[in-house]
Amino acid sequence: MRENIPPPGLLAQARLLAAPAVGASVVRGLEEITGHPVEQGFPGTPPEEPFICVGATLPQTLRDGPLVWFHSVNAGTDALLSAGPWPPGVLLTRTVGRMGERIAQYVLAWVLADCQSVPEFAAQHARAEWRRLPSELVSGQTAVIYGTGRIGSAVACLLRACGIRTVGVGRGSRAAPAGFDRVVGAGDDAGPLASARWVVSTLPLTPATAGFFGADRFAGMGGATFINVGRGATVDMRALEAGLHSGAVGGAVLDVLPEEPAAPGDRGWRLPRTVITSHSAGITADADILTDFAACWEALAAGRVPGTAVDVGRGY
Template identity: 30%
Template sequence: TWAGLEGLADYFRDKANPSYLMSRMSSNTFSQLMSEYVVGQIIAHERAWRLTDKKQAEVSWWHSDRVASYRSLQDLSVVVLGTGEIGQEIGRALRAFKCHTSGFSRTAHDPAQLQHAFDKLYNGSEGLIAAVSNSDYIVSCLPCTPDTTGLLSASLLQHARQGSVLINIGRGNVVTEEDLIKCLEEGPLAAAVLDVFQEEPLPATSKLWTHPKVVITPHCAGVSRAQDVAATFVENYKRFTTGQPLNFQVDISKGY
């Protein structure tokens, strides 16, 4: 009932791939919830809402340049790492605000099939460097696979645009805490919004908790709601019994 397949991938690691079809019980609503999270976090960062919350608690009328000189979403370039259902919905939502969007995937896709979500597509290692270097926000919704582990290394993130922001709603394996803190303290990252981590719950000893440039949420960007799981099951049952392709099929060999 969630997007990640780590548990199933581990179970089948030393076994033959299943001969039967498998699908997620998550729905399009899951992608909707995650896109809302991304849009909300971008606006909150651009308008310094967390700082104004603190100033309100201090009973302070804080009308500084930080809150008066913000960027509109239409001024921003955002790259979404992962162009599946979730990534496409994030791109579509951002484009509704006139944001310039690009998508990165491991393999090449036909741009015409994704033009509803992305203005530009990147793939491959060189494409990843180009993607992060041309973006104000880097949004990762990548799954946990051997290929994605450590993908956002310090050496890769050094190519990011100065002052860019990383939002991770996929899996925590894509970047190590050490590399992330290095890029926050030495540049080029201005901030990180993290909903997923290498270890969950995030240990109390983690430096991320108190880092001034980090926003932490407890893996809640998208949640599996009972009504959505039930609706997805009913729809897929109808499809299965009438010989139609199932929605939200997964490939254990790929890990997503």
């Protein structure tokens, strides 16, 4: 990845382009960080001089120009990488910011709601029904978290603080990152899945993770609640539906779906014991974009690989 790092001299000369949808506060912040004027909007033809782009998408016309660095305002970069071959030698960085905290709070909220029967009480309220329901303690139970990067680790830290045992599933068995009691490889997840109370996915979408949660994994859950805050296309929705009907999956909370937004007739709305939210677990704030862009700018000025640089071969 180091070969993709533009030299500081090139950064100083490069033009700075921001997508039309980038907000005014972000544009002002980019100018303060770089000392460069920001050209709002992507031109129909690429500049002749080296340039930097900030945005969510990269038009093909700009991919063919002397682009040196693209900073994504989103955490996920699958849409960027699936739109066509990534330009050779171009640095790609992404925005994470405090998304890990936001997603961790979202997961914890649904974990607690699960244990306190919040959906059931809400349904009883709508029927004006008074009926006591037992609660369940989270402490001592197990959450299996797929993805052990910054977001997965933030989820694990918050759940572990509540006394939940946290098992991470990563690309290979290794030392456990912050928040995890242990980490196993994807090929060794059958045991943890069977004993989990919650299964949380923070997986990005890559060729290796498309349809990752299929019939075998859902059938191997022992009644766990499945929470997806990663990417919708990592889930085979028919397999999830079968798992919910069989009881192998006790319930589901889906912040992401393979096709978004979900139309009123989408099968997902009719899944039993399932709640769908509108891809809102980790909405990126303007401050997140500026914080991560500034960190990248500082790293590049020092000749270092930014912490949010994307390995385009792996897809994250």
